[in-house]
Amino acid sequence: MTSEPAVRVTGLEKAYHDNVAVTGFDLTVERGEVFALLGPNGAGKTTVVEILEGHRDRDAGQVRVLDTDPKRGGADWRSRIGIVPQEDFAFPGLTVEETLRHFAGYYPHPRDPGEVLEAVGLTGKRTARAPSLSGGQQRRLSVALGVIGDPEVLFLDEPTTGFDPEARRQFWELIRGFGAAGTTVLLTTHYLEEAEHLADRIGVMVGGRMAEVGDPATIGGRDTDSAQVSWSGPEGLEVLDTPIPTKTVVELAGRHAGEIPGLQVKRPTLEDFYLKMIGAPR
Protein backbone atom coordinates (compact mmCIF):
# COMPACT_ATOMS: atom_id res chain seq x y z
CA MET A 1 0.00 0.00 0.00
CA THR A 2 1.35 3.43 -0.91
CA SER A 3 0.73 6.72 0.89
CA GLU A 4 0.46 8.46 -2.49
CA PRO A 5 -2.98 10.14 -2.68
CA ALA A 6 -5.58 8.42 -4.85
CA VAL A 7 -5.82 11.53 -7.04
CA ARG A 8 -3.22 14.26 -7.44
CA VAL A 9 -3.69 17.07 -9.95
CA THR A 10 -1.52 20.18 -10.32
CA GLY A 11 -1.74 23.00 -12.83
CA LEU A 12 -4.37 21.34 -15.01
CA GLU A 13 -5.32 23.21 -18.18
CA LYS A 14 -7.91 22.31 -20.77
CA ALA A 15 -9.49 24.41 -23.52
CA TYR A 16 -11.93 23.43 -26.26
CA HIS A 17 -10.63 25.58 -29.13
CA ASP A 18 -10.62 29.05 -27.56
CA ASN A 19 -13.07 28.16 -24.78
CA VAL A 20 -11.04 27.67 -21.58
CA ALA A 21 -12.85 24.95 -19.61
CA VAL A 22 -10.27 24.27 -16.86
CA THR A 23 -7.35 26.47 -15.82
CA GLY A 24 -4.78 26.44 -13.00
CA PHE A 25 -6.69 23.57 -11.41
CA ASP A 26 -5.22 21.65 -8.45
CA LEU A 27 -6.79 18.78 -6.54
CA THR A 28 -5.65 16.13 -4.07
CA VAL A 29 -7.96 13.34 -2.95
CA GLU A 30 -6.58 11.05 -0.27
CA ARG A 31 -7.16 7.31 -0.34
CA GLY A 32 -10.48 6.39 1.25
CA GLU A 33 -11.75 9.96 1.04
CA VAL A 34 -15.18 10.91 -0.34
CA PHE A 35 -14.73 14.18 -2.24
CA ALA A 36 -17.57 16.16 -3.83
CA LEU A 37 -16.88 18.58 -6.67
CA LEU A 38 -19.50 21.33 -6.85
CA GLY A 39 -19.93 24.18 -9.29
CA PRO A 40 -22.44 25.78 -11.63
CA ASN A 41 -23.22 24.41 -15.11
CA GLY A 42 -20.18 24.78 -17.33
CA ALA A 43 -17.71 25.23 -14.41
CA GLY A 44 -15.53 22.40 -15.75
CA LYS A 45 -16.39 19.51 -13.42
CA THR A 46 -17.10 16.89 -16.10
CA THR A 47 -14.00 17.93 -18.02
CA VAL A 48 -11.87 17.34 -14.90
CA VAL A 49 -13.52 14.00 -14.15
CA GLU A 50 -13.14 12.80 -17.75
CA ILE A 51 -9.44 13.74 -17.72
CA LEU A 52 -8.99 11.77 -14.47
CA GLU A 53 -10.78 8.79 -16.03
CA GLY A 54 -8.43 8.89 -19.03
CA HIS A 55 -11.33 9.70 -21.35
CA ARG A 56 -10.18 13.18 -22.29
CA ASP A 57 -6.79 14.67 -23.17
CA ARG A 58 -5.44 17.66 -21.27
CA ASP A 59 -3.45 20.59 -22.59
CA ALA A 60 -1.10 20.88 -19.60
CA GLY A 61 -0.63 19.87 -15.97
CA GLN A 62 0.31 16.86 -13.88
CA VAL A 63 -2.35 14.20 -13.27
CA ARG A 64 -1.93 11.01 -11.25
CA VAL A 65 -4.72 8.58 -10.41
CA LEU A 66 -3.58 5.57 -8.36
CA ASP A 67 -0.03 6.66 -9.09
CA THR A 68 -0.58 6.46 -12.85
CA ASP A 69 -1.03 9.11 -15.52
CA PRO A 70 -4.54 8.37 -16.87
CA LYS A 71 -3.24 9.03 -20.40
CA ARG A 72 -1.05 5.95 -19.98
CA GLY A 73 -3.38 3.84 -17.84
CA GLY A 74 -3.56 0.29 -19.21
CA ALA A 75 -6.10 -2.48 -18.63
CA ASP A 76 -4.78 -3.19 -15.12
CA TRP A 77 -5.17 0.46 -14.04
CA ARG A 78 -8.58 0.66 -15.71
CA SER A 79 -9.79 -2.40 -13.76
CA ARG A 80 -8.99 -0.54 -10.51
CA ILE A 81 -11.24 2.44 -11.24
CA GLY A 82 -15.03 2.61 -11.52
CA ILE A 83 -16.94 5.14 -13.57
CA VAL A 84 -20.52 6.35 -13.45
CA PRO A 85 -20.73 8.80 -16.36
CA GLN A 86 -23.29 11.57 -16.69
CA GLU A 87 -25.02 9.80 -19.58
CA ASP A 88 -26.63 6.41 -18.94
CA PHE A 89 -25.71 3.59 -21.22
CA ALA A 90 -27.31 0.18 -21.69
CA PHE A 91 -27.30 -2.65 -24.21
CA PRO A 92 -30.86 -2.69 -25.61
CA GLY A 93 -30.97 -6.50 -25.90
CA LEU A 94 -29.80 -7.43 -22.39
CA THR A 95 -31.66 -7.64 -19.11
CA VAL A 96 -30.44 -5.74 -16.07
CA GLU A 97 -28.76 -8.83 -14.62
CA GLU A 98 -27.22 -9.87 -17.96
CA THR A 99 -25.80 -6.37 -18.39
CA LEU A 100 -24.22 -6.50 -14.95
CA ARG A 101 -22.82 -10.02 -15.46
CA HIS A 102 -21.43 -8.97 -18.84
CA PHE A 103 -19.55 -6.04 -17.29
CA ALA A 104 -18.42 -8.15 -14.33
CA GLY A 105 -16.57 -10.30 -16.88
CA TYR A 106 -14.21 -7.42 -17.65
CA TYR A 107 -12.80 -7.30 -14.12
CA PRO A 108 -10.35 -9.60 -12.34
CA HIS A 109 -12.16 -9.46 -8.96
CA PRO A 110 -15.76 -8.32 -9.54
CA ARG A 111 -18.37 -7.98 -6.84
CA ASP A 112 -21.23 -10.44 -6.79
CA PRO A 113 -23.83 -9.16 -9.33
CA GLY A 114 -26.74 -10.24 -7.11
CA GLU A 115 -25.37 -8.29 -4.15
CA VAL A 116 -24.77 -5.22 -6.27
CA LEU A 117 -28.33 -5.36 -7.64
CA GLU A 118 -29.60 -5.58 -4.08
CA ALA A 119 -27.42 -2.65 -2.99
CA VAL A 120 -28.75 -0.36 -5.73
CA GLY A 121 -32.34 -1.53 -5.21
CA LEU A 122 -32.77 -3.22 -8.60
CA THR A 123 -33.37 -6.82 -7.52
CA GLY A 124 -37.02 -6.52 -8.56
CA LYS A 125 -35.94 -5.42 -12.06
CA ARG A 126 -33.38 -8.21 -12.51
CA THR A 127 -35.09 -9.63 -15.62
CA ALA A 128 -36.24 -6.30 -17.10
CA ARG A 129 -34.59 -5.07 -20.28
CA ALA A 130 -32.55 -1.96 -19.57
CA PRO A 131 -34.44 0.38 -21.96
CA SER A 132 -37.69 -0.41 -20.13
CA LEU A 133 -36.32 1.05 -16.87
CA SER A 134 -37.43 4.44 -15.59
CA GLY A 135 -34.87 7.28 -15.64
CA GLY A 136 -34.02 6.82 -11.96
CA GLN A 137 -33.74 3.02 -12.37
CA GLN A 138 -31.39 3.46 -15.36
CA ARG A 139 -29.27 5.73 -13.19
CA ARG A 140 -29.17 3.00 -10.51
CA LEU A 141 -28.02 0.52 -13.16
CA SER A 142 -25.23 2.92 -14.13
CA VAL A 143 -24.18 3.10 -10.48
CA ALA A 144 -24.22 -0.72 -10.35
CA LEU A 145 -22.00 -0.87 -13.47
CA GLY A 146 -19.61 1.64 -11.87
CA VAL A 147 -19.10 -0.48 -8.75
CA ILE A 148 -19.27 -4.02 -10.18
CA GLY A 149 -15.47 -4.20 -10.60
CA ASP A 150 -14.93 -3.39 -6.88
CA PRO A 151 -12.91 -0.27 -7.75
CA GLU A 152 -10.29 1.42 -5.58
CA VAL A 153 -11.39 4.79 -6.97
CA LEU A 154 -14.95 5.51 -8.00
CA PHE A 155 -15.85 8.49 -10.20
CA LEU A 156 -19.49 9.52 -10.14
CA ASP A 157 -20.69 12.34 -12.40
CA GLU A 158 -24.04 13.61 -11.07
CA PRO A 159 -24.99 10.11 -9.93
CA THR A 160 -28.40 10.82 -8.39
CA THR A 161 -29.99 12.98 -11.07
CA GLY A 162 -33.55 11.68 -11.46
CA PHE A 163 -33.55 9.74 -8.18
CA ASP A 164 -36.58 10.07 -5.94
CA PRO A 165 -35.76 11.17 -2.36
CA GLU A 166 -35.86 7.60 -1.00
CA ALA A 167 -33.54 6.30 -3.75
CA ARG A 168 -31.18 9.20 -3.06
CA ARG A 169 -31.01 8.26 0.64
CA GLN A 170 -30.37 4.60 -0.29
CA PHE A 171 -27.61 5.72 -2.64
CA TRP A 172 -26.01 7.80 0.12
CA GLU A 173 -25.97 4.71 2.35
CA LEU A 174 -24.33 2.74 -0.45
CA ILE A 175 -21.63 5.33 -1.03
CA ARG A 176 -20.98 5.77 2.69
CA GLY A 177 -20.48 2.01 2.83
CA PHE A 178 -17.89 2.21 0.05
CA GLY A 179 -16.18 5.12 1.80
CA ALA A 180 -16.08 3.16 5.06
CA ALA A 181 -14.60 0.15 3.23
CA GLY A 182 -11.74 2.32 1.96
CA THR A 183 -12.92 3.09 -1.58
CA THR A 184 -11.97 6.57 -2.73
CA VAL A 185 -14.96 8.39 -4.18
CA LEU A 186 -14.94 11.52 -6.33
CA LEU A 187 -18.39 12.74 -7.23
CA THR A 188 -19.84 15.78 -8.92
CA THR A 189 -23.26 16.93 -7.85
CA HIS A 190 -25.65 19.86 -7.96
CA TYR A 191 -27.33 18.69 -4.76
CA LEU A 192 -25.70 20.51 -1.86
CA GLU A 193 -27.48 18.27 0.62
CA GLU A 194 -25.85 15.30 -1.10
CA ALA A 195 -22.39 16.85 -0.77
CA GLU A 196 -23.05 17.70 2.86
CA HIS A 197 -24.25 14.17 3.69
CA LEU A 198 -21.61 12.26 1.79
CA ALA A 199 -18.39 14.15 1.46
CA ASP A 200 -15.40 14.32 3.77
CA ARG A 201 -14.37 17.39 1.77
CA ILE A 202 -15.94 19.46 -0.95
CA GLY A 203 -14.41 21.62 -3.65
CA VAL A 204 -16.24 24.44 -5.40
CA MET A 205 -15.26 25.04 -9.03
CA VAL A 206 -15.99 28.38 -10.64
CA GLY A 207 -14.95 29.29 -14.18
CA GLY A 208 -12.59 26.34 -14.55
CA ARG A 209 -10.74 26.96 -11.27
CA MET A 210 -11.00 25.48 -7.81
CA ALA A 211 -12.37 28.41 -5.84
CA GLU A 212 -12.51 26.80 -2.40
CA VAL A 213 -11.84 23.42 -0.78
CA GLY A 214 -12.82 22.34 2.70
CA ASP A 215 -14.86 20.34 5.14
CA PRO A 216 -18.60 20.79 4.36
CA ALA A 217 -19.28 22.01 7.91
CA THR A 218 -16.57 24.66 8.00
CA ILE A 219 -15.78 25.51 4.35
CA GLY A 220 -15.17 29.22 3.82
CA GLY A 221 -15.54 29.77 7.59
CA ARG A 222 -19.28 29.25 7.38
CA ASP A 223 -19.39 27.84 10.92
CA THR A 224 -18.00 31.09 12.35
CA ASP A 225 -19.68 33.44 9.87
CA SER A 226 -22.26 35.80 11.28
CA ALA A 227 -25.58 34.27 12.27
CA GLN A 228 -29.07 35.67 12.06
CA VAL A 229 -31.05 35.83 15.31
CA SER A 230 -34.76 36.53 14.98
CA TRP A 231 -37.57 36.69 17.52
CA SER A 232 -41.02 38.24 17.95
CA GLY A 233 -40.76 41.62 19.65
CA PRO A 234 -43.59 43.92 20.76
CA GLU A 235 -43.45 45.68 17.36
CA GLY A 236 -43.29 42.47 15.32
CA LEU A 237 -40.43 40.37 13.93
CA GLU A 238 -36.95 41.47 15.05
CA VAL A 239 -33.90 40.33 13.08
CA LEU A 240 -30.25 40.81 14.04
CA ASP A 241 -27.13 39.74 12.14
CA THR A 242 -24.35 39.00 14.60
CA PRO A 243 -21.06 37.09 14.75
CA ILE A 244 -21.81 36.24 18.44
CA PRO A 245 -25.43 34.98 18.49
CA THR A 246 -25.03 33.39 21.95
CA LYS A 247 -24.56 36.86 23.48
CA THR A 248 -27.77 38.08 21.81
CA VAL A 249 -29.69 35.03 23.02
CA VAL A 250 -28.41 35.53 26.60
CA GLU A 251 -29.47 39.21 26.50
CA LEU A 252 -32.89 38.28 25.15
CA ALA A 253 -33.29 35.59 27.82
CA GLY A 254 -32.58 38.25 30.48
CA ARG A 255 -35.43 40.36 29.08
CA HIS A 256 -37.99 37.54 28.97
CA ALA A 257 -39.36 35.70 31.96
CA GLY A 258 -39.91 32.45 30.02
CA GLU A 259 -39.46 31.38 26.42
CA ILE A 260 -38.26 33.99 23.93
CA PRO A 261 -41.20 34.16 21.48
CA GLY A 262 -40.40 32.91 17.95
CA LEU A 263 -36.64 32.60 18.66
CA GLN A 264 -34.57 31.35 15.71
CA VAL A 265 -30.81 31.29 15.21
CA LYS A 266 -29.72 30.65 11.63
CA ARG A 267 -26.15 30.01 10.55
CA PRO A 268 -25.38 30.26 6.83
CA THR A 269 -26.26 26.94 5.17
CA LEU A 270 -23.93 25.26 2.71
CA GLU A 271 -26.27 26.57 0.01
CA ASP A 272 -25.89 30.16 1.31
CA PHE A 273 -22.12 29.78 1.24
CA TYR A 274 -22.16 28.13 -2.17
CA LEU A 275 -24.32 30.82 -3.76
CA LYS A 276 -22.02 33.49 -2.32
CA MET A 277 -19.00 31.58 -3.65
CA ILE A 278 -20.30 31.35 -7.20
CA GLY A 279 -21.50 34.96 -7.12
CA ALA A 280 -25.16 34.13 -7.64
CA PRO A 281 -27.73 36.79 -6.80
CA ARG A 282 -29.64 35.94 -3.60
Ligand SMILES: Nc1ncnc2c1ncn2[C@@H]1O[C@H](COP(=O)(O)OP(=O)(O)OP(=O)(O)O)[C@@H](O)[C@H]1O
Ligand atom coordinates in the same frame (compact mmCIF):
# COMPACT_ATOMS: atom_id res chain seq x y z
N1 LIG B 1 -16.82 18.36 -26.03
C1 LIG B 1 -16.81 19.68 -25.84
N2 LIG B 1 -16.56 20.53 -26.86
C2 LIG B 1 -16.52 21.86 -26.67
N3 LIG B 1 -16.74 22.47 -25.49
C3 LIG B 1 -17.00 21.69 -24.44
C4 LIG B 1 -17.05 20.25 -24.54
N4 LIG B 1 -17.32 19.74 -23.32
C5 LIG B 1 -17.44 20.80 -22.49
N5 LIG B 1 -17.26 21.95 -23.13
C6 LIG B 1 -17.28 23.31 -22.55
O1 LIG B 1 -16.38 23.34 -21.46
C7 LIG B 1 -16.92 24.06 -20.35
C8 LIG B 1 -16.96 23.16 -19.13
O2 LIG B 1 -17.92 22.11 -19.38
P1 LIG B 1 -18.12 20.89 -18.38
O3 LIG B 1 -19.07 19.94 -19.03
O4 LIG B 1 -16.79 20.37 -17.96
O5 LIG B 1 -18.82 21.64 -17.15
P2 LIG B 1 -19.62 21.02 -15.89
O6 LIG B 1 -19.14 21.79 -14.70
O7 LIG B 1 -19.48 19.56 -15.85
O8 LIG B 1 -21.11 21.44 -16.23
P3 LIG B 1 -22.54 20.72 -15.84
O9 LIG B 1 -22.75 21.03 -14.39
O10 LIG B 1 -23.50 21.45 -16.70
O11 LIG B 1 -22.42 19.26 -16.15
C9 LIG B 1 -18.29 24.58 -20.82
O12 LIG B 1 -18.11 25.89 -21.28
C10 LIG B 1 -18.65 23.65 -21.96
O13 LIG B 1 -19.46 24.32 -22.90
